[in-house]
Structures are given as structure tokens and as C-alpha cells.
Amino acid sequence: IVVSSLCLALPLDDEREVLIRKEEMLQIGGELLLTEQEELANEKLKALKKVEINEAMKKNQFPPSMHFFRAKKLIEESKVFHVLKKMPKGAALHLHDFGILSVDWLVRNVTYRPHCHLCFTPSGNLKFRFADPAPPTPKPEDCSEWILLEKYRRQLQNVTEFDNSLLQNFTLVLENPERAYSDQAVIWTRFENIFITVDGLVHYAPVFREYFARGLQEFYEDNVQYLELRATLYPVYELNGQTYDQEWSLKTYQEVAQKFARDHPDFIGVKIIYSDHRMKDVSHIAKSVQTAMNLKVKFPEIMAGFDLVGQEDKGHSLWQLKEALLFPATQGFDLPYFFHAGETDWQGTPIDENILDALILNTTRIGHGFALSRHPMARNISWNRDIPIEVCPISNQVLQLVSDLRNHPAASLMASGHPMVVSSDDPSVFGAKGLSYDFYEVFMAIGGMKADLRTLKQLALNSIKYSSLSADKKKTTEEVWQKKWDKFVELAGQIKL
């Protein structure tokens, strides 16, 4: 942060001009010089944005101030949003394995495959499992007997209704989220239950491969060139009950990603951040860290590092797990960390120290970093060491950290050009898709009225810069991206106002 004071030597109007200009330079992308083509595109984009914000002010209906479940339709009517969809966004660096693909395919296709069983838990959740010829064994704890879905559907009066209820079980979306999700505990339980529900579907080997390929496709279509995926690498299974280990999963991810990149030369690829659950105790995490180290040695190409997932407020703090997390360093082993940290509203609690501890533990990026602006030392370290936060606005809103996204704490960080990237966490669970919805929220609200094409360009460039790609690969990625960017800019310059 640049420190300055009023320069009283200048006439007041000039002084004011200087100050405003300085603030514009400080914001993300503020120092980028645009080409003539880009300037033209920027004028068009700014004009579209101005119209939509003025409209929103008049109607008192601003999508980023509304809950995303209600805002989504309005966002899809936005011309700015349609421009953002076409924009090459670089990398999506904060995503989770089974939150990247719209759930329709799971319901309409996967659950219709042969040998799909389901059971009901006492609390009304579903579990699935493919098995043949024998039914799945053992019966999952805390669930009814396995029912063959094909048979179950045949008994139903209204299959459409059932399928719609499945859809609802696979996302958090519903009409009155404020009422249905009375607090963070409730929504986090529902959130984690969704992953338990889809677990048996997505870990069935053929589905596992296809889910991932289709997920890549969805991001590719949203003009994303590269992904980093937090993956828990839980066992994948075959119809006969055979299961595969983490290496198999990682290898499969690699194969699918490579094939996808071959089929789409303008797609760079994927890296995996192996992630365990922060509720587990330190001895368990120690094992996972060891696994991560082994995987890193065996799969140096795809394996980016390690993270911990789950609700921070309820799990272990990073410091409670430090023995496990410091182990690689004591061995002189470089295991990059990508810690979720500061995904909390509870400032000053032990959990809130995660944001400092992530930095102390040498994290490469900070997942969310929602609390960063409330930690001046952490903010300085993040700034000085150029460690970005991964801002996922829709996730933060749906998981009830903030309601009006204009108040997202990243606003002050964006205003001072703090290192950051935009990502979408689990778009399918939030009813979003790809990266564009989150870019919309950042562009329209968190960045304020003055966020413009510079902001977007810088965010895209940041996503490549802060990725785990090698220096060489970053260069290639930037070249691929730049070509797409030039086309995008040309297109945007032709917008009729």
C-alpha cells in the first residue's frame, strides 16, 4: 500500500485529479496499458456496465446484492454477463472434484444406468452404489436396504417428480434459501451431504472418468484454459466391487486431462491438489501428507500439492495439524500447500488464525482468504510474498459469509491491487456453471463501478501467473490465452450499443 499525503502545491482540481487517478492505478489491473483495440472494447464494456448499473439503481434490484439463487436469472439477462462468458478467463484455480459439472447429467444419465442402487438415510438423504451381479456390500451404515433404482422407478407413479427431487438433492438451490438454511451450520451440513449423496455415483469408475471429462468440457465451453482441482481421491470402484487406490485416480485424471487437451489444442490441462478433510486428526493428516508426497514423486506432472477441506469453523485449525503439515519441510521435501484459510466471519477466534498460519506454513495460495483484510500482518505478508487469495464470491454468499456482494471484503483488496484470482469453488452445487457467474459478481460489485477491461485482463493474467504451471507452461498458456483474448477484444469492440 502506497502511503501518500495531500500534495498542497497543486491547485485543488488537479490535486483531486491526481488522487482519483492514483486510486484508479492502484486497483487491480489499474496499471495495465491497453491497446487501441482494447480501449475500444473497454468503452463498449463500460457502456454496457453503466446502463445495467443505472438500471439496477433505478429498479433497486442489483443482482450481486441479491442471493445468487434469485439473482441467477437476472444475471443471465445481463449483456455484461454474455460478454464475460465469451472472455477467455485463463485458469480456474479453486475448484473441488465433484462440484464442477452441472448435475442434470448425473440425474438424467448416470442414475438411469443399469445396476444403480440407492438407499435412504434416516435423515432423508440418499446414497447410491452401482453393483452387479451381487448387490452392493456391505449395506452402508445408517441407511435403508439397497434398492435397485431401475426397479424403484418402475413402481413410481411420477418419475419426473422423483428425478426433480434427485436434482434438488444434488444442489443447494431452492426458492427461499434464507428460510431453508437458517444458519451456517445448517447449510454446511446440507452442503457436505450433497457430496455424500453423489459419492457413490461419481466414484463408479466409468462415471468417474466421464464426470471429469464433462466437467472439463463445461469449463472449456465457459472459456477457461486450465484448471486446478482440489480432489479427495476417495476410492473409485467397479461393478464387481473392486476398488482402486489414489494412484489410480490420479493416473485416470491425468489420462482424461491429456486426452481432453489433445482433442482441444487450446486447452492446457489440469493439475490436482490432493485434499483431505480438516475434521480428521493429526495422525490421519500425517498419513495423507505422506501420501501427497508419494504422489508428488510419482506424478510430478499432475500433482500440484496438498490442501485441507471442510468447514473451517468446525474443523481442526492448521496449527493443530502443524506436526503433520511441517513434516515435508523437515524432510527437505517441497510439497506446495494451497490452504483454505480465513473462510470465516468469526474474527479473532483460534480458527481465524488459519490465515496467518497458512502463510507461516508457506502456502502457495490462500483458498478464499475471506478474513484477510481483517489481518493487517497477514495482508502484508501476502502482499510482500505475492501470495494470492482465491476469491469465490458465489460460494461465500451461498455459504452465508456475506449477503450483499458489494460488501465482500475482497473489495478493499481489489481496490489496492492485492494479489488475487477469481474462482467458483463448487459451481454445480450453487447452481452456477464454469467461471462466468463469479466473474460477473467480481466485475459488477466487488470491483465497484470502476472495474473495467483492465481489471478483467489482470485477473485472467493473474490466474496464469499464480497457477502451479512451470514457467515454460505458463508462457505457452499465456500465448494460447493471448490469441483468444485478441479475438475476444475484437468481438467486444464490435458490440452495438
Added chain:
Amino acid sequence: IVVSSLCLALPLDDEREVLIRKEEMLQIGGELLLTEQEELANEKLKALKKVEINEAMKKNQFPPSMHFFRAKKLIEESKVFHVLKKMPKGAALHLHDFGILSVDWLVRNVTYRPHCHLCFTPSGNLKFRFADPAPPTPKPEDCSEWILLEKYRRQLQNVTEFDNSLLQNFTLVLENPERAYSDQAVIWTRFENIFITVDGLVHYAPVFREYFARGLQEFYEDNVQYLELRATLYPVYELNGQTYDQEWSLKTYQEVAQKFARDHPDFIGVKIIYSDHRMKDVSHIAKSVQTAMNLKVKFPEIMAGFDLVGQEDKGHSLWQLKEALLFPATQGFDLPYFFHAGETDWQGTPIDENILDALILNTTRIGHGFALSRHPMARNISWNRDIPIEVCPISNQVLQLVSDLRNHPAASLMASGHPMVVSSDDPSVFGAKGLSYDFYEVFMAIGGMKADLRTLKQLALNSIKYSSLSADKKKTTEEVWQKKWDKFVELAGQIKL
């Protein structure tokens, strides 16, 4: 903001200790050294706070995260709140003339006085006027005929119901604020209508005096030692229709305040910040500035300076009014400004520049400064020139700038020790009282878990330091405050846990 980086020479635990300690030192009051007595009181207070926050986490019911209208009852059950009520809070520096006194007295006493007339506007609002022997003239624009309230009440079946409806007309409080006040435009209209409604009551000369004296009493009882009041100085009138000018009002304020201070030797007094409405055009504001200058010469003791009030998003920007606002400086006249600025969620709009312009126009303090953390240059200037923001959390929440007060942007400013004071804006209109409710929100939420007695002491000291009192008077005030503080600390040290 201090810039630092990880000091890798230290063992990790020590390094972490140092960082955490540094953040604790940076927060407001973090550098204060407490006496033994204060340490004891602090332990008690921290224990109370911890219990209440843990309880809130368990119940998922944290008052600062709830709308104040629903939170109020819970706050009143809080032991921390009861301690805060007893705490000597120093000065309340951001208050408006007719928002300082609980409205019960207006309804139960003032509207029962003889010769009180009322009329109804087409939009369902009320206006009042005392007059005798002739009825009030002229009939106010856009209102029914004047009705003598005494007569009107006699016709009513249910007077209690009517009086309760009056109470509701005098505050914003109701059961479902989110539904009733669908957006900021709606609540600002209702907010300003309240002042129009009470206008005819509070500007009746006998009521004017008594309202002010009772307002002082209410703040005095809430352990506030000194007030600065934004006052519009609208004409005060007598029963016979005679009206008084601004000088009369200011003189009356001075007399009432002096009498109150004589009767309460531990009360320091009041200063007035003459305030006009920002909707008015520049020629009108120029006249008001001239009036402010004249008043400052005639009443140097009580007249502190000038401000503009009303919804920022709808009014003129400070820069639009600059001709008027720069006039005193061109005359070499020192007219201190106390501009409301940055009371907006609309980052990057022309109105949002008010926060920079307030500083450029040499404001002494910033009213609200809600947008400050999104303006890195303004933040630096405010820091370097030691110009505080006046944080009014309940006002910001009720007027829909932020819902969960943990997300109030002052959180990041508190965390880095930014100059600030706490105030309550219009407590009576929000259903609050005095200063304690706002201190509760700041202490429990905006300051985070680690806000402690140091924070509170610094905020009280700040309120004296940043007041418009002379250096001498500040010293006296601090002495008066210190005596009360010592007693408070002794009392707090005796709390049974």
C-alpha cells in the same frame, strides 16, 4: 500500515507468536498498557464475552449478525452489554438533533399538551403544529385540514392504539424490516419522513428546549460525557406563530447545555455542527455556509462547524457543492467541516468520491466513512492526517448498508488501528438509546473476538481526542472521564463470573 515480512530467523512457534502479537498490537487500543486493576477488569470482561460468543456460536444466534430490531432484546440480556452501559464512553460525536431522545415522551407527553394540531398527508404521514388562539396558518402543503389532537383523541374508540401508531410513526422499528423496507430508497424515505413528522412537535419552543435537555439526560445516563450534535437549526416557533431564527436556536442550545452541565458537574457540554441538506443546490448551500461562518463568530463556544445531511446516493456530491464549501478557505476563515462521506455501497460512482473530497475539502472528521476501506488513497490520507471516521454500526445496518455487522468494513480498519470513534447517529429512530448499543456491536462483532478493555478505552479516549473541544477542555474532559473510568474499572473487576 506497517509492512513486514516473515522473519525466518526465529523458530516457527516464536515467529507465529510474534505475528499474532503484532496483529494484537496493531488493533485499536492494542498498544495501551493496562494497570493491574484494568487487567483484572479486562479478564472479567473477556470471560463474559467469551461465554456469550460461545453461546451464540452454539445457538447460531449472534445478535450483531441479526437485524437490530430483532437483536435488541437479546442485547439487553447480554452481561457484556450491561458492563458497556456502565462504562464511561467519553464523547458521542455523530448525532443528529432530533434522533437523540426515546420517542415515548413525545407521544405520551408532548402530543397531550394543549393546542396540539395534526394533519394527514395523502401518503399517510402525519404533521403536527401547536397554535393558539388561532389555528396554525398556513395549512401545510399536501396535508389535510388541521385537527386539534385533543378533540381528535376524544372521538377515538381506542386511544392506546392510536398512541401506539404514533410511536410507530416516530421510529423505523417494526417486526419484519426486511420485508417492510424492500430497499434503501424505501427506508430512506421513511427515515426522512420521521423527521418531517416530528418537526412540528420538536420545533415548538417549549418542547425544543425540553427535548434537548431530556436528550442530554438520556446520554448522560448512558455514561456519555460530551456530545457533538449535527443540527439543522430550522425555525423554532411559539404558540402565537412567532418564529425564531438560527441564532436563537443556537443560543437556546447553549443555555440548555450550560444549565445541564451546571446541574451535572461530571457532564462537559455540547457543541453544535450546523448542517444543511445535501439535496439543496449550491447557491443555497453557499448561504448556509455564510450563516455557519456568522454563527461561528457569534457563538465560538458552541458552534463547531458545518456538515451536509441526507442520503448521499440521492443528494449532491461534495464536489458539486465545492464553490460553496471552498468559500471560507478563500476568505481565510476557519470553518471546520464534519462531512458525512462514504455512506454508500456503490463503490466507484461519483457519489463514492465524497470520501476523497471530504478529505480534499479538509474535513475534521468523516461521518460514517463506510466506504473508506475501499479507497486506499483516502485511507492513507485519513491515517496520515489523523482524521477519524465516525462509525455508527446500527445506523448502517438499519439503513441497509450491511446486514451482518461482522462484515462491517470498519472491521479491517479497527484491526489496523485506524483513527475512529463510535457513535449512534439517530438512536431513537433506530429503537436504540444512547451509545451503548453501538458500543456493543463494535465490541462484540466489528472488533472481533480480540477486542477487549484496551479497545474500549482507546475508543473512549479517541472520542475526546477527536472532539472539537479546545486543548484545555480536552484535558478537563479526560480528567472527568478518567475518574469515572477508574470507578468503572473497579466495579468491573468485582464482577462475579
